[in-house]
Amino acid sequence: MLQEIAMTDRTAFGIGAAIYLMAFILGGIMLLFKKRYPRAAMFALLTGGFLMQTLGLNLRGAEIKACPLGNGFEIAQFIAWSLVLLYFIVGPIFRLRLLGFFAAGLTTLLAGGTWLVPAWDKPYPPGIFGGNPWIELHAALAIFSYGVFAIVALVSTMFLIQQHGLKKKQFSGVYAYLPSVQQLDLMAKRLMITGGTVLTAALIFGAVFWINNPDLVPLFKLGVTCFIWGGYLTVVILRIQKKLVTRRHAIAAIVLFLLALASLWPVQSARHSELDTPPSVESLSK
Amino acid sequence: MSDVLQSLFVLGSSHHQAPLEVRERFALTQNEANALQKQLHANGCIRECLIVNTCNRIEIYGLATTADIESDIRNELCAAHGMSRELFDAHSFWHTNLDVLQHALEVSTGLDSQMVGETDILGQMKGAYATARELGCTGTVLNRLFEKSFQAAKAARSQTAITRGQISIGNVAVDLASRIFGKLSSSRVLLLGSGDVAEKTAQALQSRGVADITVSSRTYENAHALASQLGGAAIDFSDYEQQLSRFDIIICSTSAPDTILNAQNLKPALKQQPERPCFLIDLAMPRDISSDVEKLDSVYLYNLDDLSAIANENLEQRRAEIENARSILKRHAWTLWLQLRRREMQPQKV
Numbered sequence: 353m354l355q356e357i358a359m360t361d362r363t364a365f366g367i368g369a370a371i372y373l374m375a376f377i378l379g380g381i382m383l384l385f386k387k388r389y390p391r392a393a394m395f396a397l398l399t400g401g402f403l404m405q406t407l408g409l410n411l412r413g414a415e416i417k418a419c420p421l422g423n424g425f426e427i428a429q430f431i432a433w434s435l436v437l438l439y440f441i442v443g444p445i446f447r448l449r450l451l452g453f454f455a456a457g458l459t460t461l462l463a464g465g466t467w468l469v470p471a472w473d474k475p476y477p478p479g480i481f482g483g484n485p486w487i488e489l490h491a492a493l494a495i496f497s498y499g500v501f502a503i504v505a506l507v508s509t510m511f512l513i514q515q516h517g518l519k520k521k522q523f524s525g526v527y528a529y530l531p532s533v534q535q536l537d538l539m540a541k542r543l544m545i546t547g548g549t550v551l552t553a554a555l556i557f558g559a560v561f562w563i564n565n566p567d568l569v570p571l572f573k574l575g576v577t578c579f580i581w582g583g584y585l586t587v588v589i590l591r592i593q594k595k596l597v598t599r600r601h602a603i604a605a606i607v608l609f610l611l612a613l614a615s616l617w618p619v620q621s622a623r624h625s626e627l628d629t630p631p632s633v634e635s636l637s638k
Numbered sequence: 639m640s641d642v643l644q645s646l647f648v649l650g651s652s653h654h655q656a657p658l659e660v661r662e663r664f665a666l667t668q669n670e671a672n673a674l675q676k677q678l679h680a681n682g683c684i685r686e687c688l689i690v691n692t693c694n695r696i697e698i699y700g701l702a703t704t705a706d707i708e709s710d711i712r713n714e715l716c717a718a719h720g721m722s723r724e725l726f727d728a729h730s731f732w733h734t735n736l737d738v739l740q741h742a743l744e745v746s747t748g749l750d751s752q753m754v755g756e757t758d759i760l761g762q763m764k765g766a767y768a769t770a771r772e773l774g775c776t777g778t779v780l781n782r783l784f785e786k787s788f789q790a791a792k793a794a795r796s797q798t799a800i801t802r803g804q805i806s807i808g809n810v811a812v813d814l815a816s817r818i819f820g821k822l823s824s825s826r827v828l829l830l831g832s833g834d835v836a837e838k839t840a841q842a843l844q845s846r847g848v849a850d851i852t853v854s855s856r857t858y859e860n861a862h863a864l865a866s867q868l869g870g871a872a873i874d875f876s877d878y879e880q881q882l883s884r885f886d887i888i889i890c891s892t893s894a895p896d897t898i899l900n901a902q903n904l905k906p907a908l909k910q911q912p913e914r915p916c917f918l919i920d921l922a923m924p925r926d927i928s929s930d931v932e933k934l935d936s937v938y939l940y941n942l943d944d945l946s947a948i949a950n951e952n953l954e955q956r957r958a959e960i961e962n963a964r965s966i967l968k969r970h971a972w973t974l975w976l977q978l979r980r981r982e983m984q985p986q987k988v
Binding site: 514517518519521523524527530531532533534535537538541594597598599600 | 813814816817818819820912913914915932935936938940944947948951
């Protein structure tokens, strides 16, 4: 049925990114001109973008017959998709004002930015995960946890803006619309613990695969992944112990997310160079 | 007889002339203000006298019997404060005649307030007038002036929209508290001192869901009375420092000459609840909270100037209303001036 849709996956991703951009511009204009924040319109636009992105991921998944996480473009699309999915859960439950606006900004950057660079959508052979459902689950969970960390970074950014406004005695404009610092801090804590748990689960599934196939996992990728996981685990533990709270926690969340994003490129490069290299006799015999 | 009215004066200092650091040096306690009022009235050169002493202004209204009284009054006020004459001269004003009427009317209406249009000042003016009458310091001129100023204030407020928007310290404090804590139902409030503005701020917080209010004051009876009124508890003033960690919002309005809260005595409390922000509202003059607490990560300190600046953010929108109110008051001031002159020119009944 998906093949009957007269639209390529890239077109769907592009339309999705354009809708996210529209949401961000609309929110920005309303804030700039101190108009009423268009909560319903933002929600509708983000839903439209999300549906287009879901369609794109489905078309791509049907094409490669696996979860589309084979290159930087697909990973960025999946992170943006996870972020918006989490927004739909977190936003209405906790009524975090402006989260939609910030989510629209980051998804535009992730989905739109990578869409504009076709080189990042590097083709790869089908069956990249070797048909192993555990490694596919590992990859999906790991990228979903990045979506959670993306929303933690957004909430932390909102916390820092609101805190700056309160410290500098700024009252109007964006400050008036942001949720309270306590609400944002609490949300960042809960989401950070959730993200840490999801990433740990992803690594446990990955470890099962790695123990059985040590040669198929590039050491560089393993090192970077463990470094990012170690960073998040440290922040989660320190937060639970109340040793890293409020402002410092927010800064740590943003820095770690930027590091996690930055790590995707070398990890992908390592994997592609691994794919380009003929497999060893030992690994083939397994 | 009209010469007597020519000696109507007001000497004062407010937020217009003096910054917070200077204003807190001019602050008088109520007892000191009453003593100064009696002292000035006992001076043979002043027929009538009234002192308005609030956290943002000290003003002496008077009717002198001689024209060159300004320097004497300045000297007496500076002597009462124990401050230099140069400092006071640099941060004060002196109005006479019709300007006194216009000024009194604008102060009563809240046009001269730091938060333009606020309504607390009318109560404070009424309180100052009642005290002066009780002390026997006022006479026909100041009685008429103040009674008429209260009527004019009501007229200007009802005929214009100068009181529209959040223009009370309580409202601004509630909005700030919401930006810090979100819902206020679980916030715990400590009132240090039992001043009027602090009480109103606590009431405003209460109206937005705050249920846990504790009062501490040097006079335990005052703290207990206010706590009963607010449905809260009272604690001994010597104990508040040990209990700081229990509170999220601390409102200070004591008449302590020095600060009672600083980074050093707040740090242990913050360590006990590192995830909870702490909102400090300093309504005291001189200030109760040292500005070094602002360096602490989760502490948000707001003093009178900060709250007023926030309240005045929408001042531009009310500019036209303020001008309308000012013209109404000008008409009232002129009518009052004519009435007072007529009254002064009439032969006194024996």
